[in-house]
Amino acid sequence: MCSSTLTGLNIRYGELIAVVTISADYRVIKKGGIIELAHFFRQFLYPRPMSNLITILNGPNLNLLGIREPELYGADTLSKVSTRCEQVAGELGLRTVLKQTNHEGEMIDWIQAARDDSAGVIINPAAWSHTSVAILDALNTFEGPVIEVHISNIHAREPFRHHSYVSNRANGVIAGCGVQGYAFAVQRLATLLS
Numbered sequence: 704m705c706s707s708t709l710t711g712l713n714i715r716y717g718e719l720i721a722v723v724t725i726s727a728d729y730r731v732i733k734k735g736g737i738i739e740l741a742h743f744f745r746q747f748l749y750p751r752p753m754s755n756l757i758t759i760l761n762g763p764n765l766n767l768l769g770i771r772e773p774e775l776y777g778a779d780t781l782s783k784v785s786t787r788c789e790q791v792a793g794e795l796g797l798r799t800v801l802k803q804t805n806h807e808g809e810m811i812d813w814i815q816a817a818r819d820d821s822a823g824v825i826i827n828p829a830a831w832s833h834t835s836v837a838i839l840d841a842l843n844t845f846e847g848p849v850i851e852v853h854i855s856n857i858h859a860r861e862p863f864r865h866h867s868y869v870s871n872r873a874n875g876v877i878a879g880c881g882v883q884g885y886a887f888a889v890q891r892l893a894t895l896l897s
């Protein structure tokens with residue numbers, strides 16, 4: 704018999720939010736999902752070190768930055784963007800890693816990986832902004848701040864670019880500032896993380 708219980712505790716375990724009832728001697732006596740109690744208590748004994756890493760993710764066709772439609776996206780390459788972000792982040796005590804993929808599943812894997820090693824995410828989802836609920840769902844699993852960047856002003860372009868699924872999750876959206884938008888996003892994350 705338990706003398707007292709703690710009920711309705713929300714415990715996050717992977718993707719699962721479980722509502723559990725815990726007895727005074729820390730046995731789970733009722734649970735709304737599969738959960739390891741040991742795993743729950745481990746997070747208090749061994750808290751994750753605070754990360755200073757910002758992951759900068761880029762979607763399809765941005766590998767051609769500098770070559771592709773320069774009148775819209777400018778002449779700078781993604782490698783130049785990466786160097787600039789590293790510099791700005793370094794001055795703010797942060798680190799950056801910049802990645803680009805043309806494959807939606809790979810992007811989702813990277814967003815999920817950021818859950819383990821990144822304090823914040825900057826994402827230019829490119830065309831997936833306007834199409835991908837899957838990328839929105841993945842970003843919703845990331846607990847830190849997210850800044851969405853668009854090099855061009857998507858609101859001044861074709862109507863199908865005016866809506867972004869990712870904006871539903873983003874803590875901030877920067878559009879139409881050219882590649883400088885990435886550096887602005889790093890600065891914004893520094894503020895949000897301080």
Ligand code: DQA
Pocket residue numbers: 763764765827828829830831832852853854855856857864
């Ligand atoms: C973009 C805008 C998107 O509409 C487009 O599909 C891109 C780039 C931008 O950075 O302006 O590929 O995200």
